[in-house]
Amino acid sequence: MSKMPKRRQVVTWDNAAGGGPLAPGRPSSRLHDLLSEKLATEIISGHRLPGDVLPTELDMSISLGISRTAVREAMRILTSKGLIEPRPKRGTCVTEKSSWNLLDPDVIGWMFSSEPDDRLVRNLFELRLIIEPAAAALAAVRRKASHLTAMFRALEIMDRDTLLTETGQQADKDFHAALLAAADNDQLTSLNASIGVSVALSTRYKIEHDVLGLDPVAAHRAVYDAIAHGDAAEARWCMESLIRHAQKDIVKRRDAES
Template sequence: MDNRSTKGKPALRIHQTIAHDLGTAILAGRHLPGEIFDGEIDQAERLGVSRTAYREAVRILTAKGLLESRPKTGTRVTPRSRWNMLDPDVLAWMFAGEPDESFVRDLFELRGVIEPAASSFAARRRTDAHLKAMSEAVEGMRRHGLATPEGRAADQQFHKAILAAACNEPLASLASSVGAAVSWTTTFKQRTRALPRDPLPDHVAVYEAIRDQDADRAHATMAELLRLALADMKIALPA
Protein backbone atom coordinates (compact mmCIF):
# COMPACT_ATOMS: atom_id res chain seq x y z
CA MET A 1 0.00 0.00 0.00
CA ASP A 2 1.19 3.50 -0.85
CA ASN A 3 -0.27 6.35 1.16
CA ARG A 4 2.18 9.03 0.04
CA SER A 5 0.79 12.38 -1.04
CA THR A 6 0.79 13.20 -4.77
CA LYS A 7 0.76 16.60 -6.44
CA GLY A 8 -0.14 18.49 -3.29
CA LYS A 9 -2.94 16.17 -2.21
CA PRO A 10 -2.73 15.11 1.44
CA ALA A 11 -1.65 11.52 2.04
CA LEU A 12 -4.47 9.17 3.00
CA ARG A 13 -4.46 7.89 6.54
CA ILE A 14 -3.59 4.21 6.78
CA HIS A 15 -7.15 3.02 7.37
CA GLN A 16 -8.37 5.07 4.39
CA THR A 17 -5.70 3.52 2.19
CA ILE A 18 -6.72 0.04 3.32
CA ALA A 19 -10.38 0.85 2.61
CA HIS A 20 -9.43 2.18 -0.85
CA ASP A 21 -7.41 -0.93 -1.73
CA LEU A 22 -9.99 -3.41 -0.43
CA GLY A 23 -12.89 -1.45 -1.93
CA THR A 24 -11.21 -1.35 -5.34
CA ALA A 25 -10.49 -5.08 -5.15
CA ILE A 26 -14.11 -5.88 -4.26
CA LEU A 27 -15.51 -3.73 -7.06
CA ALA A 28 -13.05 -5.26 -9.52
CA GLY A 29 -14.27 -8.75 -8.60
CA ARG A 30 -11.11 -9.92 -6.86
CA HIS A 31 -13.20 -10.56 -3.73
CA LEU A 32 -16.60 -12.01 -4.62
CA PRO A 33 -19.89 -11.64 -2.73
CA GLY A 34 -20.03 -14.18 0.07
CA GLU A 35 -16.25 -14.43 0.41
CA ILE A 36 -15.16 -14.50 4.05
CA PHE A 37 -12.05 -12.58 5.02
CA ASP A 38 -9.48 -13.99 7.42
CA GLY A 39 -9.73 -12.90 11.05
CA GLU A 40 -8.79 -9.41 12.08
CA ILE A 41 -5.39 -10.43 13.46
CA ASP A 42 -4.43 -12.43 10.36
CA GLN A 43 -5.62 -9.72 7.96
CA ALA A 44 -3.78 -6.98 9.84
CA GLU A 45 -0.59 -9.02 9.84
CA ARG A 46 -0.92 -9.84 6.14
CA LEU A 47 -1.37 -6.17 5.28
CA GLY A 48 1.36 -5.06 7.66
CA VAL A 49 -0.90 -2.67 9.58
CA SER A 50 -2.30 -2.38 13.07
CA ARG A 51 -5.52 -4.11 14.03
CA THR A 52 -7.03 -0.70 14.76
CA ALA A 53 -6.29 0.55 11.24
CA TYR A 54 -7.74 -2.60 9.67
CA ARG A 55 -10.83 -2.42 11.91
CA GLU A 56 -11.45 1.20 10.87
CA ALA A 57 -11.13 0.26 7.20
CA VAL A 58 -13.71 -2.49 7.65
CA ARG A 59 -16.05 0.00 9.30
CA ILE A 60 -15.74 2.32 6.29
CA LEU A 61 -16.53 -0.50 3.87
CA THR A 62 -19.40 -1.71 6.04
CA ALA A 63 -20.93 1.78 6.06
CA LYS A 64 -20.80 1.78 2.24
CA GLY A 65 -22.49 -1.62 2.07
CA LEU A 66 -19.53 -3.61 0.72
CA LEU A 67 -18.81 -5.68 3.83
CA GLU A 68 -20.68 -7.03 6.82
CA SER A 69 -19.23 -8.32 10.07
CA ARG A 70 -21.04 -10.73 12.35
CA PRO A 71 -19.95 -12.49 15.52
CA LYS A 72 -18.71 -16.04 14.89
CA THR A 73 -19.17 -15.81 11.10
CA GLY A 74 -16.57 -13.08 10.55
CA THR A 75 -16.33 -10.42 7.85
CA ARG A 76 -17.70 -11.18 4.41
CA VAL A 77 -18.34 -9.41 1.12
CA THR A 78 -22.02 -8.50 0.75
CA PRO A 79 -24.20 -9.06 -2.34
CA ARG A 80 -23.73 -6.42 -5.03
CA SER A 81 -27.32 -5.25 -4.53
CA ARG A 82 -26.32 -3.84 -1.14
CA TRP A 83 -23.40 -1.77 -2.38
CA ASN A 84 -23.94 1.99 -2.25
CA MET A 85 -23.02 2.70 -5.86
CA LEU A 86 -23.77 6.42 -5.50
CA ASP A 87 -21.25 6.92 -2.71
CA PRO A 88 -18.49 9.19 -4.11
CA ASP A 89 -15.77 6.87 -2.76
CA VAL A 90 -17.41 3.79 -4.28
CA LEU A 91 -17.62 5.56 -7.65
CA ALA A 92 -13.94 6.47 -7.40
CA TRP A 93 -13.02 2.86 -6.58
CA MET A 94 -15.13 1.59 -9.48
CA PHE A 95 -13.35 3.83 -11.96
CA ALA A 96 -9.95 3.04 -10.47
CA GLY A 97 -10.32 -0.30 -12.25
CA GLU A 98 -12.17 -1.17 -15.45
CA PRO A 99 -15.88 -0.43 -15.03
CA ASP A 100 -18.03 -2.66 -17.18
CA GLU A 101 -20.19 -1.12 -19.87
CA SER A 102 -23.44 -2.07 -18.15
CA PHE A 103 -22.47 -0.10 -15.03
CA VAL A 104 -21.53 2.94 -17.11
CA ARG A 105 -24.82 2.70 -19.00
CA ASP A 106 -26.75 2.40 -15.74
CA LEU A 107 -24.94 5.42 -14.33
CA PHE A 108 -25.81 7.55 -17.35
CA GLU A 109 -29.40 6.30 -17.28
CA LEU A 110 -29.68 7.51 -13.69
CA ARG A 111 -28.14 10.86 -14.60
CA GLY A 112 -30.62 10.98 -17.50
CA VAL A 113 -33.47 10.73 -15.02
CA ILE A 114 -32.06 13.32 -12.61
CA GLU A 115 -30.24 16.03 -14.53
CA PRO A 116 -32.65 16.95 -17.37
CA ALA A 117 -35.45 17.32 -14.81
CA ALA A 118 -33.16 19.35 -12.53
CA SER A 119 -32.25 21.60 -15.48
CA SER A 120 -35.92 22.16 -16.21
CA PHE A 121 -36.60 23.10 -12.58
CA ALA A 122 -33.51 25.33 -12.58
CA ALA A 123 -34.80 27.25 -15.59
CA ARG A 124 -37.95 28.08 -13.65
CA ARG A 125 -36.38 28.76 -10.25
CA ARG A 126 -32.80 29.96 -10.73
CA THR A 127 -31.60 33.12 -9.09
CA ASP A 128 -28.89 35.52 -10.17
CA ALA A 129 -26.55 33.83 -7.70
CA HIS A 130 -27.22 30.44 -9.32
CA LEU A 131 -26.55 31.87 -12.78
CA LYS A 132 -23.32 33.42 -11.54
CA ALA A 133 -22.14 30.05 -10.21
CA MET A 134 -22.96 28.35 -13.52
CA SER A 135 -21.32 31.10 -15.56
CA GLU A 136 -18.14 30.93 -13.49
CA ALA A 137 -18.06 27.15 -13.91
CA VAL A 138 -18.44 27.44 -17.68
CA GLU A 139 -15.66 30.02 -17.77
CA GLY A 140 -13.47 27.71 -15.69
CA MET A 141 -14.04 24.89 -18.17
CA ARG A 142 -13.26 27.24 -21.05
CA ARG A 143 -10.10 28.60 -19.45
CA HIS A 144 -8.60 25.34 -18.20
CA GLY A 145 -10.07 22.66 -20.47
CA LEU A 146 -11.36 19.31 -19.28
CA ALA A 147 -7.95 17.69 -19.65
CA THR A 148 -6.87 19.47 -16.44
CA PRO A 149 -7.94 18.92 -12.82
CA GLU A 150 -9.08 22.56 -12.67
CA GLY A 151 -11.29 22.13 -15.72
CA ARG A 152 -12.83 18.94 -14.39
CA ALA A 153 -13.49 20.65 -11.04
CA ALA A 154 -15.31 23.42 -12.93
CA ASP A 155 -17.35 20.76 -14.75
CA GLN A 156 -18.35 19.28 -11.40
CA GLN A 157 -19.32 22.71 -10.11
CA PHE A 158 -21.48 23.34 -13.17
CA HIS A 159 -23.56 20.21 -12.60
CA LYS A 160 -23.76 20.83 -8.86
CA ALA A 161 -24.90 24.41 -9.49
CA ILE A 162 -27.77 23.15 -11.62
CA LEU A 163 -28.95 20.82 -8.86
CA ALA A 164 -28.75 23.72 -6.40
CA ALA A 165 -30.70 25.96 -8.79
CA ALA A 166 -33.50 23.39 -8.97
CA CYS A 167 -34.32 24.49 -5.38
CA ASN A 168 -35.34 20.97 -4.40
CA GLU A 169 -33.65 19.66 -1.26
CA PRO A 170 -33.77 15.93 -2.12
CA LEU A 171 -32.27 16.71 -5.54
CA ALA A 172 -29.61 18.91 -3.98
CA SER A 173 -28.60 16.03 -1.71
CA LEU A 174 -27.48 14.13 -4.83
CA ALA A 175 -24.97 16.83 -5.77
CA SER A 176 -21.94 14.99 -4.39
CA SER A 177 -22.85 11.77 -6.16
CA VAL A 178 -23.57 13.48 -9.47
CA GLY A 179 -20.39 15.54 -9.15
CA ALA A 180 -18.34 12.40 -8.51
CA ALA A 181 -19.91 10.67 -11.52
CA VAL A 182 -19.09 13.67 -13.72
CA SER A 183 -15.50 13.80 -12.52
CA TRP A 184 -14.68 10.11 -12.78
CA THR A 185 -16.31 9.50 -16.14
CA THR A 186 -14.45 12.50 -17.59
CA THR A 187 -11.16 11.34 -16.08
CA PHE A 188 -11.72 7.79 -17.33
CA LYS A 189 -12.43 8.97 -20.88
CA GLN A 190 -9.00 10.61 -21.01
CA ARG A 191 -6.89 7.84 -19.50
CA THR A 192 -5.55 6.62 -22.87
CA ARG A 193 -6.40 9.40 -25.30
CA ALA A 194 -7.57 12.99 -25.52
CA LEU A 195 -11.28 13.74 -25.33
CA PRO A 196 -12.83 12.78 -28.70
CA ARG A 197 -14.52 16.19 -28.94
CA ASP A 198 -14.98 19.43 -27.01
CA PRO A 199 -18.04 19.16 -24.72
CA LEU A 200 -17.96 22.84 -23.74
CA PRO A 201 -20.63 23.90 -26.30
CA ASP A 202 -23.01 21.32 -24.80
CA HIS A 203 -22.61 22.94 -21.37
CA VAL A 204 -23.02 26.43 -22.80
CA ALA A 205 -26.30 25.36 -24.45
CA VAL A 206 -27.64 24.13 -21.10
CA TYR A 207 -26.53 27.31 -19.35
CA GLU A 208 -28.17 29.56 -21.95
CA ALA A 209 -31.46 27.66 -21.74
CA ILE A 210 -31.51 28.02 -17.94
CA ARG A 211 -30.51 31.68 -18.22
CA ASP A 212 -33.35 32.28 -20.69
CA GLN A 213 -35.81 30.50 -18.35
CA ASP A 214 -36.72 28.05 -21.12
CA ALA A 215 -37.54 24.90 -19.17
CA ASP A 216 -38.22 22.68 -22.18
CA ARG A 217 -34.96 23.69 -23.89
CA ALA A 218 -33.04 23.22 -20.63
CA HIS A 219 -34.41 19.67 -20.34
CA ALA A 220 -33.60 18.86 -23.97
CA THR A 221 -30.09 20.32 -23.99
CA MET A 222 -29.12 18.48 -20.82
CA ALA A 223 -30.49 15.22 -22.22
CA GLU A 224 -28.41 15.78 -25.36
CA LEU A 225 -25.30 16.61 -23.30
CA LEU A 226 -25.66 13.27 -21.50
CA ARG A 227 -26.32 11.37 -24.73
CA LEU A 228 -23.13 12.69 -26.26
CA ALA A 229 -21.15 12.11 -23.05
CA LEU A 230 -22.24 8.46 -23.01
CA ALA A 231 -21.19 8.09 -26.65
CA ASP A 232 -17.77 9.51 -25.74
CA MET A 233 -17.60 7.13 -22.79
CA LYS A 234 -18.21 4.06 -24.94
CA ILE A 235 -15.19 4.99 -27.05
CA ALA A 236 -13.03 4.88 -23.92
CA LEU A 237 -14.33 1.56 -22.58
CA PRO A 238 -12.22 -1.56 -23.12
CA ALA A 239 -13.24 -3.71 -26.06
Protein backbone atom coordinates (compact mmCIF):
# COMPACT_ATOMS: atom_id res chain seq x y z
CA MET A 1 0.00 0.00 0.00
CA SER A 2 1.54 3.32 -1.02
CA LYS A 3 2.03 6.08 1.52
CA MET A 4 -0.18 9.11 1.36
CA PRO A 5 1.84 12.18 0.27
CA LYS A 6 2.50 14.78 2.97
CA ARG A 7 0.17 17.74 2.75
CA ARG A 8 2.06 20.97 2.16
CA GLN A 9 1.09 23.80 4.51
CA VAL A 10 0.69 26.58 1.99
CA VAL A 11 -0.35 29.94 3.38
CA THR A 12 -2.43 31.78 0.81
CA TRP A 13 -3.27 35.46 0.64
CA ASP A 14 -6.77 34.67 1.94
CA ASN A 15 -5.62 32.97 5.16
CA ALA A 16 -2.69 35.29 5.78
CA ALA A 17 -3.08 39.06 5.85
CA GLY A 18 -5.31 39.80 2.87
CA GLY A 19 -4.96 39.57 -0.88
CA GLY A 20 -5.97 41.44 -3.96
CA PRO A 21 -4.00 43.68 -6.28
CA LEU A 22 -0.83 45.13 -4.81
CA ALA A 23 -0.98 48.95 -5.03
CA PRO A 24 -2.51 49.20 -8.53
CA GLY A 25 -1.08 52.04 -10.58
CA ARG A 26 2.31 51.97 -8.88
CA PRO A 27 5.42 51.89 -11.14
CA SER A 28 6.46 48.28 -11.75
CA SER A 29 10.01 49.10 -10.70
CA ARG A 30 8.78 49.63 -7.12
CA LEU A 31 6.34 46.74 -6.88
CA HIS A 32 8.99 44.29 -5.75
CA ASP A 33 9.77 46.59 -2.78
CA LEU A 34 6.08 46.76 -1.86
CA LEU A 35 5.71 42.99 -2.10
CA SER A 36 8.86 42.28 -0.09
CA GLU A 37 7.65 44.69 2.62
CA LYS A 38 4.18 43.12 2.62
CA LEU A 39 5.54 39.59 2.99
CA ALA A 40 8.18 40.62 5.53
CA THR A 41 5.55 42.31 7.69
CA GLU A 42 3.36 39.21 7.55
CA ILE A 43 6.31 37.02 8.55
CA ILE A 44 7.52 39.28 11.36
CA SER A 45 4.00 39.76 12.74
CA GLY A 46 3.42 36.00 12.84
CA HIS A 47 0.76 35.82 10.11
CA ARG A 48 3.20 33.52 8.32
CA LEU A 49 4.98 31.07 10.60
CA PRO A 50 8.31 29.24 10.26
CA GLY A 51 7.84 26.34 7.86
CA ASP A 52 4.87 27.89 6.06
CA VAL A 53 5.14 27.58 2.29
CA LEU A 54 4.62 30.77 0.30
CA PRO A 55 2.36 30.80 -2.76
CA THR A 56 4.16 30.08 -6.01
CA GLU A 57 5.62 32.80 -8.15
CA LEU A 58 2.80 32.34 -10.66
CA ASP A 59 0.07 32.38 -7.99
CA MET A 60 1.41 35.61 -6.49
CA SER A 61 1.74 37.20 -9.88
CA ILE A 62 -1.89 36.42 -10.75
CA SER A 63 -3.48 37.16 -7.36
CA LEU A 64 -1.62 40.44 -6.85
CA GLY A 65 -1.73 41.61 -10.45
CA ILE A 66 2.02 42.13 -10.82
CA SER A 67 4.70 40.66 -13.05
CA ARG A 68 6.54 37.47 -12.22
CA THR A 69 9.76 39.49 -12.46
CA ALA A 70 8.59 41.69 -9.57
CA VAL A 71 7.65 38.61 -7.52
CA ARG A 72 11.02 36.99 -8.26
CA GLU A 73 12.91 40.12 -7.16
CA ALA A 74 10.87 40.35 -3.94
CA MET A 75 11.72 36.71 -3.18
CA ARG A 76 15.39 37.44 -3.81
CA ILE A 77 15.30 40.35 -1.35
CA LEU A 78 13.66 38.31 1.41
CA THR A 79 15.99 35.36 0.81
CA SER A 80 19.05 37.60 1.10
CA LYS A 81 17.76 38.85 4.47
CA GLY A 82 17.16 35.32 5.73
CA LEU A 83 13.36 35.52 6.12
CA ILE A 84 12.64 32.81 3.57
CA GLU A 85 14.49 30.01 1.83
CA PRO A 86 13.75 27.66 -1.08
CA ARG A 87 13.51 24.00 -0.03
CA PRO A 88 13.66 21.08 -2.45
CA LYS A 89 10.29 19.44 -3.17
CA ARG A 90 8.49 21.87 -0.83
CA GLY A 91 8.78 25.37 -2.22
CA THR A 92 9.79 28.66 -0.64
CA CYS A 93 9.38 28.49 3.13
CA VAL A 94 9.40 30.96 5.99
CA THR A 95 12.49 30.50 8.15
CA GLU A 96 13.00 30.57 11.91
CA LYS A 97 13.77 33.94 13.47
CA SER A 98 17.28 32.70 14.27
CA SER A 99 17.99 32.77 10.51
CA TRP A 100 16.89 36.38 9.99
CA ASN A 101 19.49 39.07 9.44
CA LEU A 102 18.39 41.11 12.44
CA LEU A 103 21.05 43.77 11.85
CA ASP A 104 19.79 44.50 8.35
CA PRO A 105 18.33 48.04 8.24
CA ASP A 106 15.28 46.89 6.27
CA VAL A 107 14.55 44.09 8.73
CA ILE A 108 14.82 46.51 11.67
CA GLY A 109 12.51 48.92 9.84
CA TRP A 110 9.96 46.18 9.13
CA MET A 111 10.02 45.18 12.79
CA PHE A 112 9.19 48.79 13.68
CA SER A 113 6.40 49.04 11.08
CA SER A 114 3.89 48.18 13.81
CA GLU A 115 4.14 48.89 17.54
CA PRO A 116 7.51 47.32 18.49
CA ASP A 117 7.50 44.91 21.40
CA ASP A 118 9.53 45.46 24.56
CA ARG A 119 12.11 42.84 23.61
CA LEU A 120 12.92 44.52 20.29
CA VAL A 121 13.32 47.95 21.90
CA ARG A 122 15.47 46.48 24.66
CA ASN A 123 17.64 44.56 22.20
CA LEU A 124 18.35 47.61 20.05
CA PHE A 125 19.33 49.74 23.03
CA GLU A 126 21.56 46.95 24.33
CA LEU A 127 23.22 46.78 20.92
CA ARG A 128 23.85 50.53 21.00
CA LEU A 129 25.17 50.39 24.58
CA ILE A 130 27.66 47.70 23.58
CA ILE A 131 28.88 49.43 20.43
CA GLU A 132 28.57 53.21 20.62
CA PRO A 133 30.32 54.05 23.93
CA ALA A 134 33.34 51.98 22.83
CA ALA A 135 33.25 53.65 19.42
CA ALA A 136 33.14 57.09 21.07
CA ALA A 137 36.21 56.23 23.15
CA LEU A 138 38.10 55.17 20.03
CA ALA A 139 36.93 58.27 18.20
CA ALA A 140 38.39 60.49 20.92
CA VAL A 141 41.81 59.01 20.20
CA ARG A 142 41.63 58.54 16.44
CA ARG A 143 39.37 61.32 15.14
CA LYS A 144 40.51 63.60 12.35
CA ALA A 145 39.53 67.20 11.65
CA SER A 146 37.09 66.04 8.95
CA HIS A 147 35.23 63.88 11.48
CA LEU A 148 34.92 66.74 13.95
CA THR A 149 33.69 69.02 11.18
CA ALA A 150 31.00 66.52 10.15
CA MET A 151 29.87 66.05 13.75
CA PHE A 152 29.82 69.81 14.40
CA ARG A 153 27.76 70.49 11.28
CA ALA A 154 25.29 67.79 12.31
CA LEU A 155 24.99 69.40 15.75
CA GLU A 156 24.30 72.79 14.19
CA ILE A 157 21.47 71.37 12.09
CA MET A 158 20.02 69.45 15.03
CA ASP A 159 20.12 72.61 17.13
CA ARG A 160 18.58 74.76 14.39
CA ASP A 161 15.91 72.40 13.06
CA THR A 162 15.34 70.18 16.16
CA LEU A 163 14.68 66.46 16.06
CA LEU A 164 11.03 67.13 15.28
CA THR A 165 11.99 67.70 11.63
CA GLU A 166 13.28 65.33 8.96
CA THR A 167 16.42 67.42 8.50
CA GLY A 168 17.09 67.31 12.24
CA GLN A 169 16.60 63.55 12.34
CA GLN A 170 18.92 63.09 9.34
CA ALA A 171 21.52 65.23 11.10
CA ASP A 172 21.20 62.95 14.14
CA LYS A 173 22.00 59.95 11.92
CA ASP A 174 24.88 61.88 10.33
CA PHE A 175 26.33 62.64 13.77
CA HIS A 176 26.39 58.96 14.74
CA ALA A 177 27.78 57.98 11.33
CA ALA A 178 30.63 60.49 11.69
CA LEU A 179 31.36 59.18 15.16
CA LEU A 180 31.60 55.59 13.94
CA ALA A 181 33.82 56.71 11.06
CA ALA A 182 36.05 58.56 13.54
CA ALA A 183 36.67 55.30 15.42
CA ASP A 184 38.69 54.24 12.34
CA ASN A 185 37.62 50.61 12.53
CA ASP A 186 36.22 49.07 9.35
CA GLN A 187 34.09 46.51 11.19
CA LEU A 188 32.53 49.20 13.37
CA THR A 189 31.93 51.43 10.35
CA SER A 190 30.11 48.56 8.63
CA LEU A 191 27.51 48.73 11.43
CA ASN A 192 26.67 52.31 10.53
CA ALA A 193 23.48 51.44 8.64
CA SER A 194 22.19 49.27 11.50
CA ILE A 195 23.02 51.84 14.16
CA GLY A 196 21.68 54.67 12.00
CA VAL A 197 18.28 53.08 11.46
CA SER A 198 18.08 52.15 15.16
CA VAL A 199 18.74 55.78 16.11
CA ALA A 200 16.22 57.09 13.59
CA LEU A 201 13.46 54.66 14.52
CA SER A 202 13.86 55.14 18.27
CA THR A 203 13.79 58.94 17.78
CA ARG A 204 10.68 58.71 15.61
CA TYR A 205 9.04 56.43 18.16
CA LYS A 206 9.75 58.93 20.97
CA ILE A 207 8.38 61.82 18.91
CA GLU A 208 5.20 59.92 18.02
CA HIS A 209 4.61 59.14 21.70
CA ASP A 210 5.74 62.54 23.00
CA VAL A 211 8.62 61.20 25.09
CA LEU A 212 11.60 62.99 23.57
CA GLY A 213 12.84 63.72 27.11
CA LEU A 214 15.88 65.80 27.98
CA ASP A 215 17.42 68.06 25.34
CA PRO A 216 19.06 65.47 23.04
CA VAL A 217 21.21 68.12 21.33
CA ALA A 218 22.93 69.00 24.60
CA ALA A 219 23.67 65.32 25.21
CA HIS A 220 25.15 64.96 21.73
CA ARG A 221 27.20 68.11 22.22
CA ALA A 222 28.73 66.65 25.38
CA VAL A 223 29.84 63.61 23.36
CA TYR A 224 31.30 65.89 20.69
CA ASP A 225 33.20 68.01 23.24
CA ALA A 226 34.76 64.93 24.84
CA ILE A 227 35.85 63.58 21.45
CA ALA A 228 37.17 66.98 20.36
CA HIS A 229 39.27 67.18 23.54
CA GLY A 230 40.61 63.66 23.08
CA ASP A 231 39.12 62.42 26.36
CA ALA A 232 38.30 58.76 25.71
CA ALA A 233 36.87 58.02 29.17
CA GLU A 234 34.61 61.08 29.08
CA ALA A 235 33.48 60.30 25.53
CA ARG A 236 32.55 56.76 26.56
CA TRP A 237 30.64 58.00 29.61
CA CYS A 238 28.79 60.74 27.71
CA MET A 239 27.71 58.38 24.94
CA GLU A 240 26.51 55.77 27.41
CA SER A 241 24.60 58.48 29.29
CA LEU A 242 22.98 59.68 26.05
CA ILE A 243 21.76 56.19 25.16
CA ARG A 244 20.56 55.36 28.67
CA HIS A 245 18.52 58.56 28.87
CA ALA A 246 16.93 57.78 25.51
CA GLN A 247 16.10 54.28 26.70
CA LYS A 248 14.70 55.54 30.00
CA ASP A 249 12.31 57.90 28.21
CA ILE A 250 10.77 54.98 26.32
CA VAL A 251 10.64 52.71 29.39
CA LYS A 252 8.84 55.45 31.37
CA ARG A 253 6.24 55.80 28.67
CA ARG A 254 5.61 52.06 28.52
CA ASP A 255 5.39 51.79 32.33
CA ALA A 256 2.84 54.61 32.36
CA GLU A 257 0.67 52.71 29.85
CA SER A 258 0.83 49.36 31.63
